[in-house]
Amino acid sequence: MYVSEGIERAHYHSYKKWLADQPGDRLSQKRAEADALFHRVGITFAVYGQEEGAERLIPFDIVPRVLPHEEWVRLETGLKQRVRALNAFIHDIYHDQQILKAGVIPAEQVLCNSQYRPEMQGVDVPGGIYAHIAGIDIVRDDAGEFRVLEDNLRVPSGVSYMLENRKMMMRLFPELFSEHRVAPVDHYPDVLLDNLRSVAPTGVADPTVVLMTAGAHNSAYFEHAFLAQQMGIELVEGQDLFVRDEAVFMRTTQGPQRVDVIYRRIDDDFLDPLVFRPDSMLGVPGLLTAYRAGRITIANAIGTGVADDKSIYPYVPEMIRFYLGQSPIIGNVHTWMLRKKEDLDYVLANLKDLVVKEVHGAGGYGMLIGPASTTAEIEAFRKQIIATPERYIAQPTLALSTCPTFAGQGLSPRHIDLRPFVLSGRDVTIVPGGLTRVALREGSLVVNSSQGGGTKDTWVLED
């Protein structure tokens, strides 16, 4: 919100004016009202390892994050470009591997990656689309430029909060929406369903799409149920599906019914116990056989993890040049790959200023934030890095841009990021906005909900 201390960004003017007119305790009241509503509606996430039925709210901040139209247009174009390149990359990796042959990415980086699925080699998927739903995490650097922090191409979550946060804001502060031209987001489920239908196996006229969940105890279960309901499709678990003659069916009260597209919200490892983890109770035996035979579409495709791994991330700008012949519109955050000697030396010498992440880590775990760590913590991490440098990458500590956030009694700045959801099907589309995550602890840079992060409504202003 602030370009630098004290100078406001222009598109916040009218919001600030509105804010100044609010009586003292109105915001506190509204905030309490929001919490009560979220509880009643059951917009919660399950907390693992706690008493049965333990569900928590993801804290919702009532101050919106505002993006001006022209910034969004640039972001949107850049995101579409990036996701097109990522899909081209995954297709290439599972077919001719031209990018490896051309030496743009070292082959062992891809082929020895645990997320590379040899089972997918030579499998054709409808439209050549692998990452049907991509969540791209965006931050702003010191110069105010957007940069991609991370690509999420497996089972990105959070879109239900984007939709529910908007509903909540309109309920709490309807007057704000008559004063601001905020681009709507609530057609997301329609766009998603349309995309999923468009990637059905060839020859299926009226495809049956289902959403596959790990069940009510999964932390993102609310989102699964919500999206299935909004799209009007069945929410299935592995036990509801079975494979016969290389086709997938669900068990219904009227007998078996054919399924054409599975929007799955469980990881590759659990999809088919015959191929991946044999102890998976969540999957469907034989699913991969049906998939390889082209009788079912799985979204996102199996094996997309090879493109969103942190060790592959540094190459995405190269992918854009290689497949699209364009220069990247949104850059990466500078990344040191510690498997390279010179990068390792630099990082070890500058640990206190850098963020070091595990290549396969997620959820804000297994990372070192240099400036926020004690000397002892840094030294302990240093030992881990030296033992297995290839497991780590490092990035500069970004002065993640901040946005005023309701903290206790008043507003104060907190760090934020943005996850827009990029949908690929017939075309590549993005609902204007995304999920803004906010690090609620003062000074914290970690926005993950498992680590005390919250969310905000994200406004893209129309012209």
Next chain:
Amino acid sequence: MLSRTADHLYWMSRYIERAESLARLVDAHYRMSLLPHDDDTLAESLTSTMTALHMAEAYLEKHDAIEPRAVFEFVSLDREYSGSIFSCLRAARENARAVRGSLTSELWETLNSTWLDARSLAARSSPHADIGQFVEWVKERSHLTRGVTIGTMLRDEAFHFSRIGTFLERADSTARILTAHQTDLKPGADAGSVPDPFQWSVLLRALSAFEVYRRVYRDVITPVKVAQLLILRDDMPRSLIRCCKEVYSNIKSIANEHSAETERRAGEMHAMLHFTRMENILETGLPEFLSQFLSRVNDLGDRIASDFLVPPAEA
């Protein structure tokens, strides 16, 4: 619709209905406990009710004797006992949560807030918890849930499975309450004799049938008429025949290629009640009649499960 979804909807409704039935029983006994009465009569009524509901054993593991106050709290609020009202509300909500996408948001929110409120009520409850207020609240929430179901849900399979759960549970519950209160009625025993007016009025109140009885019979309470009202009166919403009629008509709406025999048995149950007179039942003996009825309800539940809810593995 998915078999698993149907299963959750069916059990969601059964648990809400069970919570209501229990609340009614607690309510009726609780009111009686406030009136001047003979302690033994109340304890006796509670004992036979607990036995008919298969609750006595679990209760006696925690308590030495049937004592009204302890029974009320156990049945209402015990968190560990899976048969308590509290646990039923939790189970109803867990089932609803598993299929929240198949419910209208109003119905889901109703069940979810019921559970959230139950949890805070139970947390606040002290040795002097206001049981009367609690069971009254449970009844209201059940009424509300039913109203929201009828008022908002599409009349599709989801609705029919939910209704089957409601009425099968209610048939079971009414039959058990009657079992607990039966005296060995003989044909012709109705000659104005009222062996135990206290017990019979508890029973009528527990089934919202006290005022109905007065209205229908305009007479003193006699056991045979009570039994007739609760078994054979088609217009009495909690009677056995009414429940069977609803179960049958809902099963007809969800028929699939395996379910012909289940449908026939549901129809047969309804027809049996429809063409029976009270004298026939008394000749069989009320206990015998009720026990047969309960096993038929049970059989129907099993058949519904295997035809629709948990179909045998296909391959």
